[in-house]
Amino acid sequence: MDFSPTEAQRDLAALTRQILADHVTPETLGPAGSGGFDAPLWTLLARSGVLDAALPAAVGGGGFGLLEQCSVLIEIGRAVAPVPYLASVTQAASVLASAQRPELVERWLVPVVRGSAVLAVASGPGFTERGGRLNGTQTAVPFAAFASALLVETPRGVFVVDRDAAGVSIEAQRTIDHADAGLVRLDDAPGAFLGDVGGVVRQRGAVGLCAQQLGVVERALELTAAHTREREQFGHVLGGFQAVRQRLADAYLDVEAVRLTLWQAAWRLAEGLPADAEIATAKYWAAEAGHRVAHTAVHLHGGVGIDVEHPLHRYFAAAKRLEFTGGGATAQLLTLGGLLAR
Numbered sequence: 001m002d003f004s005p006t007e008a009q010r011d012l013a014a015l016t017r018q019i020l021a022d023h024v025t026p027e028t029l030g031p032a033g034s035g036g037f038d039a040p041l042w043t044l045l046a047r048s049g050v051l052d053a054a055l056p057a058a059v060g061g062g063g064f065g066l067l068e069q070c071s072v073l074i075e076i077g078r079a080v081a082p083v084p085y086l087a088s089v090t091q092a093a094s095v096l097a098s099a100q101r102p103e104l105v106e107r108w109l110v111p112v113v114r115g116s117a118v119l120a121v122a123s124g125p126g127f128t129e130r131g132g133r134l135n136g137t138q139t140a141v142p143f144a145a146f147a148s149a150l151l152v153e154t155p156r157g158v159f160v161v162d163r164d165a166a167g168v169s170i171e172a173q174r175t176i177d178h179a180d181a182g183l184v185r186l187d188d189a190p191g192a193f194l195g196d197v198g199g200v201v202r203q204r205g206a207v208g209l210c211a212q213q214l215g216v217v218e219r220a221l222e223l224t225a226a227h228t229r230e231r232e233q234f235g236h237v238l239g240g241f242q243a244v245r246q247r248l249a250d251a252y253l254d255v256e257a258v259r260l261t262l263w264q265a266a267w268r269l270a271e272g273l274p275a276d277a278e279i280a281t282a283k284y285w286a287a288e289a290g291h292r293v294a295h296t297a298v299h300l301h302g303g304v305g306i307d308v309e310h311p312l313h314r315y316f317a318a319a320k321r322l323e324f325t326g327g328g329a330t331a332q333l334l335t336l337g338g339l340l341a342r
Helices: 007-023 039-048 066-078 085-097 102-113 198-230 242-270 276-306 311-324 329-341
Strands: 119-122 127-130 133-141 149-153 158-162 168-173 181-190 192-195
Touching (some): 066 085, 085 102, 085 198, 158 181, 198 276
Antiparallel strands (some): 149 158, 158 192
């Protein structure tokens, strides 16, 4: 495989970075743990073409795919931007676009690419289905507090559920870094069947999560390196101490491991090749390296590293959330062990 980004990847990443740099600031983000969804920014990304560029041309998109979506997600991670691109576009919109259900595309996909709707994904063992009616509960569903509809996975397959339908209850929840999640309860709620695509939704979610984590740790390391070049201790800049340089070097290797394993998994998935082992490997590094880089960033920032009002705190909190979403490092090793045993 060729790890060089395509022209479309570079262009989408550059456009996304420019928009986020102009609009994601400590003032727009608000206090730590608040907000969770920037609706004006979501609309702006839609108007710029970022939301629909990586969707199939058959549904009015730019004709690109998962690799381009990962490039966007890296930039979202670098800015810790409170937008639901992973769930709404990489998972939900991509699956809806391939479902060949024009009525569902018109009802849910079109509003997403226009920036006027959010889709959340409840992917787990908490839901059952009988006769098109869904029951179950799942906690901490990302962006469910702002969702217009949800993709819900059941043993039979995936359903689209209207937030306003009878039997649907979503209670807003606060997670470690945002107030965007929701406790989803379904009580005989109606759903539109999309097919047995739960595995696809989960795979795309795992790869997209690794891309977002890459952006988070990459930017956290840049901020930390800049701090150690400027901060003085005992008459010397911090970066002049050997132990500090060693920790920065280790963090750099960790970031590159996340990058390498992410693109390997994303490429195989985009090409329709078996990718279970590669996805588990990428998620292992996103979790393990994410943990190490986040803690290194905090430690090398010293006292300000534990200040929840300091910009670095958002990167630490985001890295920890992404570390455990979908299973931490140990869970990924168990998955790899099972694959090897088979």
